[in-house]
Amino acid sequence: MSIYKLKSSFQTILRPLVGRLAASGVTANQVTVGAAVVSVAIGALLLVQPLPGLFALVPLWMFLRMAFNAVDGMLAREHGQQSALGGYLNEMTDVVSDAALYIPFALVAPFSLPWIATIVFLSVLTEFAGVLGVAHGKGRNYEGPMGKSDRALLFGAIGLLVAMFDTLPDWTWHLQPMACVLLIWTVVNRVRTGLPDGDTSDI
Template sequence: MTDSRRPLKSRGAGWARALAAGLARTGVRPDVISASSVVFALAGAAAFWLSADAGGWCRPALLIAAALCIQLRLLANLLDGMVAVEHGRGGPLGPVWNELPDRIADALFLVGAGYALRHLSPDPGPLLGWLAAVLAVLTAYIRELGRALGFEADFAGPGAKPHRMAALTAGCLLAAAEPLWRGGPPMLLLTLALIVVLTAVTVVRRTLRLAARLRAAPV
């Protein structure tokens, strides 16, 4: 159903339409594109993990690789729906493949980013990563709960998936550049803390919006 799709300006971009058309011509199924987002997330989580013990140029390179994996995940999320809807390639299991890989990818990236900070003492990074992951799943749960109750999908932020991934990408790039200025708090730690706050606000906001819809609905 198209009303459950996240509104994205990039969906109308010429490059996105061309990529989706090209994938549709090859016959690749949208479910496979959805699954590829988990592969990118696994690669990103591995880059985060390895970055904690890396020295010299390796740590910035791994953080940049993680940022690239985040963007490839988002690209897969964009194209799977376009191939399914615009090109009529969707299957009966589409809703499962549309949601489940997203939840796995969110957790891999956020928890992975937390463990990229496990070298700190004290090490709040893993806790922040897990907390961000749980809150991310909650935002999706509240959205899907609303849909199950008959309402349109609520993609309200400020900590929706695109916002979280944009913040994490920026945090990776800033953390990669830390050797240039030396000193100061770890940028990845600040980024995870920001994601936790924004996602918690989103959980509360979506819950209140759903409650308001329920109160306004006819009995």
């Protein structure tokens, strides 16, 4: 199960806005790149000024970023803007944006850089595993339990806690290894789902 399953309901809400954006000449690739620029800017700001209150930007932007991601996909599919370049931009900007938004949490005790770096690496691996399903005719794979939307919820909640209380309790350290286990589970799920039928006997 993944929060990604709620995406269709989110898209229904956004569809009128997407229609207006398309009519005004906004392109899917512009939305994709714009979301990545904002993500990197917020990540850079938190690295330079890791003030607890600024971490409130993370949950706010995580929600808005989900909207941006839904909008660019709908512009591409429903308004004739699909392109090979768009596919590359989608995948590359997602992993860059995730890394930019996760890394500042290494500055928040009890989190640490080695664990956050591991989470970033495994997050990239989950998206890589999801994309590889296309090569086997399975399509892009979004299996959970720790897909992009789930990670957005996790880090958004942590960012909100930091902003509200200025610090995190010691027990939250355990969220790091737990996230890593869930990410590895996600990679396995995506590989299993993405393999050709009948080719899972060794897993």
